[in-house]
Amino acid sequence: MAAASRNTILRLINASQHTICPCHGAHAAAHHPHGQVHAINQLRRLATPVPEREYAFEVAASNLRFGDGVGVFTDANVAKLKPMQATIQALEAETDLPFEVYDKVSIEPTEDSWRDAIAWARKHDFSHFLAVGGGSVIDTAKAANLFTVYHDSDLFDFINAPVGKGLPIKETLRPLIAVPTTAGTGSETTGTAILDITSRAFKTGIANRALKPVLGVVISGLNKKGPKYKHPGYVTDLPIIPHGISVALTGPAVFEFTAPSAPDRHRQALAIFNGTTVSDPSIAKIADTEIGAHLYEAIARFLDGLGVPRGLKALGYKSGDVEMLAEGTLPQRRVLDLAPGIGDVVGSDGKEHITRILERSLEY
Numbered sequence: 324m325a326a327a328s329r330n331t332i333l334r335l336i337n338a339s340q341h342t343i344c345p346c347h348g349a350h351a352a353a354h355h356p357h358g359q360v361h362a363i364n365q366l367r368r369l370a371t372p373v374p375e376r377e378y379a380f381e382v383a384a385s386n387l388r389f390g391d392g393v394g395v396f397t398d399a400n401v402a403k404l405k406p407m408q409a410t411i412q413a414l415e416a417e418t419d420l421p422f423e424v425y426d427k428v429s430i431e432p433t434e435d436s437w438r439d440a441i442a443w444a445r446k447h448d449f450s451h452f453l454a455v456g457g458g459s460v461i462d463t464a465k466a467a468n469l470f471t472v473y474h475d476s477d478l479f480d481f482i483n484a485p486v487g488k489g490l491p492i493k494e495t496l497r498p499l500i501a502v503p504t505t506a507g508t509g510s511e512t513t514g515t516a517i518l519d520i521t522s523r524a525f526k527t528g529i530a531n532r533a534l535k536p537v538l539g540v541v542i543s544g545l546n547k548k549g550p551k552y553k554h555p556g557y558v559t560d561l562p563i564i565p566h567g568i569s570v571a572l573t574g575p576a577v578f579e580f581t582a583p584s585a586p587d588r589h590r591q592a593l594a595i596f597n598g599t600t601v602s603d604p605s606i607a608k609i610a611d612t613e614i615g616a617h618l619y620e621a622i623a624r625f626l627d628g629l630g631v632p633r634g635l636k637a638l639g640y641k642s643g644d645v646e647m648l649a650e651g652t653l654p655q656r657r658v659l660d661l662a663p664g665i666g667d668v669v670g671s672d673g674k675e676h677i678t679r680i681l682e683r684s685l686e687y
Contacts, residue, residue, distance in 0.1 A: 395410070395455065398456050432519065438478060444471045456502075481531070575622040579619040582618060583615065583664070645682055653672055
């Protein structure tokens with residue numbers, strides 16, 4: 324890595340961590356040649372889990388090519404909170420590190436919200452990106468990064484087939500650092516970006532390792548004291564079901580369905596949810612064929628403890644909506660084709676199983 328690039332990466336990392344993470348102690352060292360090496364070693368030391376306390380971890384940082392000009396992505400809610408305020412203060416304190424802020428990220432991104440963010444990023448042609456927020460923010464920054472590099476490509480060129488063309492990403496994208504403010508999607512660790520295709524009433528996205536942030540800065544304590552499920556107070560003007568809730572609602576039925584594919588692993592999951600071990604007689608005596616049913620009940624109880632609604636009916640869905648929901652799921656071939664019992668069954672699109680999962684998720 325060239326010295327200039329090293330300076331910039333250190334400055335950006337320090338800026339994203341300054342005042343809210345103990346890792347920012349490397350800041351002063353970044354201005355001295357020997358200090359730069361020490362600072363990098365410090366960051367890598369903090370990127371390795373230690374028994375005493377873990378402040379941050381590193382996500383596949385390689386081939387870093389930093390220049391000047393940071394595109395900072397957040398949403399209107401996070402923009403008012405301490406993590407974003409501290410980020411701005413730290414960036415402003417840096418010399419020769421220009422940045423622009425996009426705070427219009429849509430909660431549960433859509434085609435239109437992505438296009439708006441992409442147009443903004445293309446206009447500025449940033450050399451690196453910083454996302455401060457939840458999965459919606461990080462996913463939007465991923466898309467903006469991709470289409471800044473692929474300046475003339477259409478949104479659907481890279482969206483997963485068969486909804487889009489699913490073209491491969493061959494160009495090197497620009498560095499993206501993610502500072503997650505939620506403990507939900509884990510977008511800071513993946514090469515996936517999800518959006519809502521409103522014209523077809525379902526979600527899909529873009530999946531490619533190239534989208535993965537070069538660094539995920541996980542701030543100790545930031546995500547530990549968040550509220551339990553708070554759907555009624557979800558700050559948005561849109562009638563949406565938050566992504567984490569939509570996944571949780573079908574969780575019991577999904578794991579009941581996948582249990583026959585790997586009974587031992589599902590038995591381990593059951594033991595964890597029941598607060599015991601697989602050697603416990605209450606777990607060990609369960610037949611492989613019954614593990615799924617027990618895990619269904621265990622996950623349902625766990626969700627009860629979080630205050631998650633008891634099934635799709637609690638959100639207003641009815642039995643008559645199952646067909647529509649199943650049809651909206653079928654285009655998600657990238658995920659379905661990897662699912663045991665669906666993707667490994669020749670000649671089946673999985674609709675029968677998806678329908679059953681949704682029916683089992685209506686109430687529990």
